[in-house]
Amino acid sequence: MQIIHTIPELRAAxxxxxxxxxxxxxxxxxxxxxxxxxxxxxxxxxxxxxIFVNRLQFLPHEDFDSYPRTLQVDADKLRAAGCDVLFAPSEQDLYPEPQTFKVQPDPQLADILEGQFRPGFFTGVCTVVMKLFSAVFAGKAQGTALFGQKDYQQLMVLRRMVQQFALPLDIVAGTTQRADDGLALSSRNGYLSEAERQEAVQLSLALRALARDAVAAAHTLPAQREALEARALQALTGRGWQPDYLTVRRRSDLQPPQAGDALVVLGAARLGRTRLIDNLEV
Incomplete structure (x- = not known):
């Protein structure tokens, strides 16, 4: 496996x-x-x-400085998994000057849910991904990029970006990987204490309960949705969580659903100092 740090070297490789x-x-x-x-x-x-920890997608109070950097261990894992090229730029390599040109996603999709609680997050994501796409796929007739479905809204935003810019790319989703107890795997799970790790599965359990209630209320969903969401939020809050949202949305655009829509339930909540997200298609 080649380990490369600059865009010219990557394009040459x-x-x-x-x-x-x-x-x-x-x-x-x-x-x-x-x-x-x-x-x-x-x-x-x-x-x-x-591997690049992208400053543009972190808010000032978030964990950019403390986000784990484990390049050597990561490189060993990628090599064992069959990776051919690891691109690991520094900030200076990827942003040699201030990144004043940015990709502004559609606010109807990007300013809700995660975008409401992390303003500017998706602008930072789209900007770095567009730059990475430019580095990897320059001059290519076709390519494929893979993103995890745990970041459900991010996956939708990036698919729309690729579509609207007519990029010659297929965006492929990877199924959310879970621990044996159902907790969605996340790099930030490492922040959890032992007791918090035992409690963390309650987020996925709350989403499963919300999904079950949404299916039961399918014919009256618009009228019942807010009550179902409030019950789910209260259940987590009562266990000591600080939830941002637990919500039922339609899969097509993450807007509030009507009866008969294909649904997804999404949640984000803070447990101690760790913010966790998860989702479940219904």
Missing amino acids: LAQSRNPAFVPTMGNLHDGHLALVRQARPLGDTLVAS
Whole structure:
């Protein structure tokens, strides 16, 4: 596996590749990331992963400075998973000057849910992903990029970005990987204390209960949705969580659903100092 730090070196390494498969990450890799890498293996002629902790998608009070950087361990995991090229730029490599040109996603999709509680988050995500796409896929007729379905709204935003910019890319979703008790795997799970780790599964359980209630109320969903969500929020709050949202939305655009819509339930909540997200399609 080649480890590359600059865009010119990356483009040179991929000069003979016709359709790379790309897995962008922020490192501190877990089995969910590695499942994406294995899924990507047959989808292109060169398998590229990136590791870059992107300052643009962190709010000032968030964990950019303390986010785990574990490059050597991550490189060993990627090598074992069959990765061909690891692109691990520094901030200076990826942003040699202030990134004043940014990708502004559709506010109807990007300013709700995660975007409401983390304003500017999706602008930072879209900007760095567009730059990574430019580095990996420049001059390619076709490519594939893989993202985990745990970040459900992010996956939708990036799919819309690729569609609207007519990028010659397929965006492929990877199924959310879970621990044995049902907790969605996340790099931030490492922040949890032992007691918090035992409690953390309650987020996925709350979403399952909300999904069950939404199915039961399918014919009266618009009228019942807020009551169902309030009950789910109260249940988590009563256990000491600080939830941002637990909500039922339609899959197509994450807007409030009508009866008969295909549904997804999504949640984000803070347990101690750790913010966790999860979702479940109904």
